Each structure stands twice: as structure tokens, then as C-alpha cells.
Amino acid sequence: MKKLLIVLILLVLAGAAFAGWIVFGPGPLDFTGGSPVALADYKGPDPSGVPASLKTASPVARGEYLARAADCEACHTVKGGASFAGGLAFKLPFGTLYAPNITPDRETGIGNWSDADFLNAVHKGIARDGTRLYPAFPYAAYTMMSDADALAIKAFLFSLPAVHAPTPPNTFAFPFNQRWLMVFWSAFFNADHRFMPHPDRSPEWNRGAYLAEAMAHCGDCHTPRNLMQALDNRRKFAGAVASGWKAYDITQDKESGIGGWGDDSLAAFLATGHAQGYGTASGPMGEAVDKSLMHLVPQDIKALVAYLRTVPAVSDPALPAPKTAPAPASHREGVAVADARGKAIFAGACAGCHGWTGQSPVLTYATFTGGRAVNDPGARNVAQAIVWGVTREGANGPVVMPAFGQAYSDVEIAAVANYVTARFGAAPSSLTARQVAQIRQQAAQ
Ligand code: HEC
Ligand code: HEC
Ligand code: HEC
Structure with a gap:
């Protein structure tokens, strides 16, 4: 029975994939046209690797720069946990997947992995024991990374303290827990070839393409x-x-x-x-x-x-051109919105940092004039910021907006979010309490 179901699922998956996307789906750099060449055949300056200033640095220092460019840490670290020790949960519609420990711990990390094992994971999405990895790990992007760069990242990871931290197993239900199904996903959607420079483009463009596609994903x-x-x-x-x-x-x-x-x-x-x-x-x-x-x-x-600059324009019809002018300085001027609670909350909890104009009297980072989030009539990111707050390292030291998820109800959060888009954006939002509840659930990960 199980086997039959798997075969059926495979047929459906294969059919849909073939019909829709294999045949017609372009790769990430196909928009460029031209005739890309293998990295080894490219005559221009090498678009991969570290910048000139680090060329003579140690492999570990080079690997650190590249691991940052590829942002491996973001997914492999839990808030407040040891860097690269894994455990971050990815809540997907069919269950939760945890990012593994990629410190050099031999038991729970990747301490026993050879160079070939590591390249297999980064380029092909195959773990050391041969099991297939889910594409929540963006190997379809990292597949473009040069061997040398991937191995520099490995050298950096292996220079870190080994952290003993077992990765929780995923909670996927059948058939999604069938890792081997990813064989087909990879065959369709992972090109499995390294970055190919475009000789008809500038060296700067090629470097940018490598960074955006093979590294920063x-x-x-x-x-x-x-x-x-x-x-x-x-x-x-x-x-x-x-x-x-x-x-x-x-x-x-x-x-x-x-x-x-x-x-x-x-x-x-x-x-x-x-x-x-x-x-x-x-x-x-x-x-x-x-x-x-x-x-x-x-x-x-x-x-x-x-x-x-070279990525072709595609319009998102949900987004109007942003309003670039600040809101009036007096709270008496400006918009009238349906729910007066929004303005009251803004006056009490937000205006001190964000100002009535939207140009922060205290912190450059808190100026939202012209910003996309307040100009998005969906108000999704505005609500996210209000519910969870924002904690950033910032270029000149920490930047913090407190979380208001505990202080206000869904109705109140919707009201203040709608006030913010109406006052500072090009088009007001009509976020509902239900949507705020969804945002709370989604991000509780
Ligand atoms: C967008 C999130 C994300 C980013 C960025 C990311 N990873 Fe992962 N990685 C994952 C997840 C999730 C898994 C687990 C996949 C699974 O279990 O199928 C994983 C698995 C792995 C594995 C397999 C480990 C094992 O025990 O099987 C390695 C190795 C790995 N990642 C290395 C890296 C490196 C190196 C980078 C940076 C170049 C990186 N990851 C960036 C999410 C990410
Ligand atoms: C202590 C100061 C402070 C208070 C109080 C505060 N904020 Fe913020 N807010 C910030 C800072 C700083 C940022 C920028 C964070 C960053 O760097 O991403 C920010 C960012 C935002 C953003 C932009 C999100 C984005 O994606 O661009 C919105 C919207 C926002 N705040 C709304 C509010 C609302 C509504 C309130 C009141 C309920 C509020 N803030 C209270 C400091 C504050
Ligand atoms: C982990 C997910 C993630 C990755 C990776 C990422 N972005 Fe973003 N980006 C976002 C989100 C979410 C926003 C909206 C932030 C907000 O509203 O404060 C955003 C906003 C932006 C904006 C502002 C757009 C606007 O209209 O205001 C730019 C520009 C941008 N990203 C460029 C990039 C580039 C270039 C890269 C790769 C080098 C990149 N992003 C990688 C998630 C990501």
C-alpha cells in the first residue's frame, strides 16, 4: 500500500514538474543570455574567492569571509545559542525541520566529514551517510560555489570549537519524511554545476552575480x-x-x-x-x-x-510607488482612519521613536519615510515589526525596537499597523485581527 502511494506521488510530482517547470523554467542566470564559460576557461579576473585584500590571508580567514558572504550562520544558529550548532526550526506546512549542527563535533556535528562529503552536501544536497537533504538548505544556490570556496568555508568551520548538540529529528509526516524523494527534486531543480562567468559582461558584474547567486542566495x-x-x-x-x-x-x-x-x-x-x-x-x-x-x-x-541593475523589471501589482514626503509634523494633521485606537497607540508607544513625521528624532534607523514596509498596503512587515520588535547589530552598534506582541491584542496591533501605513505610506492597509493572529502563529517558530 505504502509503495503504491509512493509510486503515485512520484508520478504526480514528476508529471507536474516536467510539464510546468523542467521544460520551461529558466535558471537563475538565464536572463543574462550570452555564452557563459567554465570558470577555468574564463580570461577575466576570478569572480569567485575573497577580495584582493584577503588573497594572502590564511585559509581560515578566507573561509570566514566566504561563510559570511553565504550567511551559513543565519540558519545554523538558534537565537542565543552557540554559532553553527544548529537547532533552528523551520516550520513548514507538513512539519518542522531543524537545521543541523555544523560545528566540528565528531558525534553530533560534521567533525568526521571529508572534503568530498562536504562538497556533496553543499553542491548536491547529499549528507555524509548518503541521505538526501531538503532544499530548505539552499544547495540549489550553493551548487554554484567553487570547490575552493566551499572548502575554505569547511576549513573555517573546522577551526571553531566543537559543540556537542544533537539535531532534533524532523517531524515530517509520510510521505514528506521520505528523504529519498529529494532525488527527484534535485534532478529537476538543482542544476549541480559551478558558477559560469559571462565574458561579455564586466568583471564587476561577474563578481556581483557570483556573490548574489552562489553565496548570498x-x-x-x-x-x-x-x-x-x-x-x-x-x-x-x-x-x-x-x-x-x-x-x-x-x-x-x-x-x-x-x-x-x-x-x-x-x-x-x-x-x-x-x-x-x-x-x-x-x-x-x-x-x-x-x-x-x-x-x-x-x-x-x-x-x-x-x-x-541588470535583473529585468517585474512588477508586483500589490505595491504602489512609495510616498517619499514626510508626514505632517503635527499629529492633528494627516490622515483620519476608521479605528481611532491606532492613533492613540501610536501616540503613546511609537511616536517617541518614530516621530509624527516618520523621521525619527532619535535614531536614523527608525526613520521610515520612503521605506517599503510602511508603503506596503499588505502591512505584513509593519505587523511583524510591531509583534516581534526588531533587534539588530546595526552598522554603528545595536538597534532595538521593543516587541509589542504581549502588550497589545490582535485588534490593537491591526489598528496601529493600519494607522502607520495610512499616515506614512502611499496607500492605507486594512489589516485584520485575524491576519495579525496568523502572523503571530507563523513566526512562533
Ligand atoms: C536558509 C537556511 C540555510 C542556510 C543559509 C544554510 N543552511 Fe545548511 N542546512 C539548512 C537546513 C534546514 C539543513 C537540514 C536539511 C535536512 O535536514 O534535510 C541544512 C543542512 C546542512 C548540512 C548537512 C549536515 C548534516 O548533518 O547532514 C551541511 C553540511 C550544511 N547545511 C552546511 C551549510 C553551509 C556550509 C552553509 C553556508 C554555505 C549553509 N549550510 C547555509 C539550512 C541552511
Ligand atoms: C525604542 C524606539 C522604538 C519604539 C518605541 C518603536 N519603534 Fe519601531 N522601530 C525602531 C527602530 C530602531 C526601527 C528600525 C529597526 C531596524 O534597524 O530594522 C524600527 C522599525 C519599525 C518599522 C519598520 C519595519 C520595516 O520593515 O521597515 C515599523 C513599521 C515600526 N518600527 C513601527 C513601530 C510601531 C507601530 C511602534 C509602536 C507600537 C514602534 N515602531 C515603536 C524603534 C522603535
Ligand atoms: C533571509 C531572507 C532574505 C535574503 C537572503 C535576502 N533578503 Fe532582501 N529582504 C528580505 C526581506 C524580508 C525584506 C523586507 C525587509 C523589511 O521590510 O524590513 C528585504 C528587503 C530588501 C531590500 C529593500 C527593498 C525595498 O523595496 O525596500 C533590498 C534592496 C534587498 N532586500 C536586497 C537583497 C539582496 C541584494 C540580497 C542578496 C544579497 C537579499 N536582499 C537577500 C529578505 C531577504
Whole structure:
């Protein structure tokens, strides 16, 4: 019976995948066209590896830079836990998956792994004992990483203290607990080849493409997924939901994307998590900045910007062009919203940090004028920030917004979120208490 079910599921999976996406689905760099060449045949400067300033550094130091660029730590560390010791829960519709311990502990980590074992995991999604890994581990992106870079990361990981921390088993129900099904997922959706430079593009573009695709895996959050949970690169970078937050359109679309941002603003946003007139990176993006992008050298940030500029515009019809003007200084002026509680809460709990204009009197990071979150009529990220607060390392020291999830009811949170989008954004939101309840559940992971 079980076998029959598996065969049936496979047929359905294979059929759907073949029909929809194998045949037509482009790869992450197909938009570029041209004739890419193998890294070894490329005549330009090597787009992989570390920046010039680190070329002569020790393998461990090089590996540390690359592990940051690839942001391995974000997923393999629980809040307050030992770095890379795993345990972070990924709540998926069919159960919970835990990121494993990747410290060099021989019993519970990867201390016994050979170089070949490690490359198999990073490039192919195959663990040391041959079991298949779920694509919550973004190996379909890391497959583009050069062997040398992956092994430098291994050297760095092996230089860390071994932490004894068993990884909890996943709670997936049948058939999702059948790891071997990932053989098919990988065959369809993991190209399993290393980054291929484009000789017709600039060296800077190639570096940016390598960083964005093989390392920083921007698409993992910003590209929508198909039914099989693989990235739908026909809408590359057009926006998707990541861990309950909206990872906005970062294509060149002028209205919903970043086509209208200046190069300097984009670079500042990536390097610090804030750009004047474009708001602040919170949630998963705040973490990506703190743990990863903030540690890149300025040339690497510039390369990312050069690459982003070439990603074709795809519009997100849900997002209007942001309002760039500050709100009136007096709380008496400005919007009237249906639920007066929103304004009352804002006056008592928020205005002190965010100001009535939206330009913070106390903290640059808290200025949201022009920012996407307050200009998103879905108000998802506004509600996330209110419920959970924001704790960031920040470019110049810690940045904290307190969590209000305990202090206010769902109705109150919806009211203040709707007040914030109405006062500071281009179009008001109509978030409901039910949606706030969903956000609480989703993020309670
Ligand atoms: C987006 C989250 C995410 C990121 C980023 C990430 N991982 Fe993972 N990784 C996971 C998850 C989840 C698993 C477990 C998958 C499973 O159990 O099927 C995993 C599994 C692994 C494994 C297999 C370990 C084992 O015991 O089987 C290795 C090795 C690994 N990751 C290394 C890395 C390295 C190196 C990086 C950075 C280059 C990285 N990961 C970045 C989520 C992530
Ligand atoms: C772990 C998920 C994740 C990853 C990885 C990630 N982002 Fe984001 N990004 C987000 C989220 C979520 C937001 C919205 C943040 C907010 O509203 O505060 C965002 C916001 C942004 C914005 C601001 C967009 C706007 O309209 O305001 C830019 C630009 C951006 N990301 C670029 C990138 C680039 C470039 C990369 C790769 C180098 C990247 N992101 C990787 C999740 C991610
Ligand atoms: C102690 C100061 C402080 C208070 C009080 C505060 N905030 Fe914040 N808030 C911040 C800071 C700092 C940030 C930027 C965090 C970052 O770097 O991502 C922020 C970010 C935000 C964001 C932007 C999220 C994004 O993705 O761009 C919103 C929306 C927000 N706050 C709403 C509120 C609301 C509503 C209240 C009252 C219920 C409030 N804040 C109270 C400091 C504060």
C-alpha cells in the first residue's frame, strides 16, 4: 500500500514538474543570455574567492569571509545559542525541520566529514551517510560555489570549537519524511554545476552575480517559488514571503522594485540596513545585513549593485510607488482612519521613536519615510515589526525596537499597523485581527 502511494506521488510530482517547470523554467542566470564559460576557461579576473585584500590571508580567514558572504550562520544558529550548532526550526506546512549542527563535533556535528562529503552536501544536497537533504538548505544556490570556496568555508568551520548538540529529528509526516524523494527534486531543480562567468559582461558584474547567486542566495527569499518549492526564475527577484515577512520586489521595476533607487542608496541599504529615503531592513533582511552583507568589503557591495541593475523589471501589482514626503509634523494633521485606537497607540508607544513625521528624532534607523514596509498596503512587515520588535547589530552598534506582541491584542496591533501605513505610506492597509493572529502563529517558530 505504502509503495503504491509512493509510486503515485512520484508520478504526480514528476508529471507536474516536467510539464510546468523542467521544460520551461529558466535558471537563475538565464536572463543574462550570452555564452557563459567554465570558470577555468574564463580570461577575466576570478569572480569567485575573497577580495584582493584577503588573497594572502590564511585559509581560515578566507573561509570566514566566504561563510559570511553565504550567511551559513543565519540558519545554523538558534537565537542565543552557540554559532553553527544548529537547532533552528523551520516550520513548514507538513512539519518542522531543524537545521543541523555544523560545528566540528565528531558525534553530533560534521567533525568526521571529508572534503568530498562536504562538497556533496553543499553542491548536491547529499549528507555524509548518503541521505538526501531538503532544499530548505539552499544547495540549489550553493551548487554554484567553487570547490575552493566551499572548502575554505569547511576549513573555517573546522577551526571553531566543537559543540556537542544533537539535531532534533524532523517531524515530517509520510510521505514528506521520505528523504529519498529529494532525488527527484534535485534532478529537476538543482542544476549541480559551478558558477559560469559571462565574458561579455564586466568583471564587476561577474563578481556581483557570483556573490548574489552562489553565496548570498538573495533569490531564496526574494524569488517566488513554484508548486515544488523551487525558485520560479521567470519572476526572478519579484518578491516572495520569507519566514512570514515579505521580501520585496528587488527587480529594476521603478514602482514596486528598486529601479528608482540611486546606486549609493542601494549600496548603503545593503551595507548598513538603512538608506535615507528608503527605510530600514528589519526581520530576515536585517539579519542578512547584520550577519552577512555588513561584513563585505565596499567593492563587493558595489559588485552586487552592478549585478542587481541588470535583473529585468517585474512588477508586483500589490505595491504602489512609495510616498517619499514626510508626514505632517503635527499629529492633528494627516490622515483620519476608521479605528481611532491606532492613533492613540501610536501616540503613546511609537511616536517617541518614530516621530509624527516618520523621521525619527532619535535614531536614523527608525526613520521610515520612503521605506517599503510602511508603503506596503499588505502591512505584513509593519505587523511583524510591531509583534516581534526588531533587534539588530546595526552598522554603528545595536538597534532595538521593543516587541509589542504581549502588550497589545490582535485588534490593537491591526489598528496601529493600519494607522502607520495610512499616515506614512502611499496607500492605507486594512489589516485584520485575524491576519495579525496568523502572523503571530507563523513566526512562533
Ligand atoms: C536558509 C537556511 C540555510 C542556510 C543559509 C544554510 N543552511 Fe545548511 N542546512 C539548512 C537546513 C534546514 C539543513 C537540514 C536539511 C535536512 O535536514 O534535510 C541544512 C543542512 C546542512 C548540512 C548537512 C549536515 C548534516 O548533518 O547532514 C551541511 C553540511 C550544511 N547545511 C552546511 C551549510 C553551509 C556550509 C552553509 C553556508 C554555505 C549553509 N549550510 C547555509 C539550512 C541552511
Ligand atoms: C533571509 C531572507 C532574505 C535574503 C537572503 C535576502 N533578503 Fe532582501 N529582504 C528580505 C526581506 C524580508 C525584506 C523586507 C525587509 C523589511 O521590510 O524590513 C528585504 C528587503 C530588501 C531590500 C529593500 C527593498 C525595498 O523595496 O525596500 C533590498 C534592496 C534587498 N532586500 C536586497 C537583497 C539582496 C541584494 C540580497 C542578496 C544579497 C537579499 N536582499 C537577500 C529578505 C531577504
Ligand atoms: C525604542 C524606539 C522604538 C519604539 C518605541 C518603536 N519603534 Fe519601531 N522601530 C525602531 C527602530 C530602531 C526601527 C528600525 C529597526 C531596524 O534597524 O530594522 C524600527 C522599525 C519599525 C518599522 C519598520 C519595519 C520595516 O520593515 O521597515 C515599523 C513599521 C515600526 N518600527 C513601527 C513601530 C510601531 C507601530 C511602534 C509602536 C507600537 C514602534 N515602531 C515603536 C524603534 C522603535
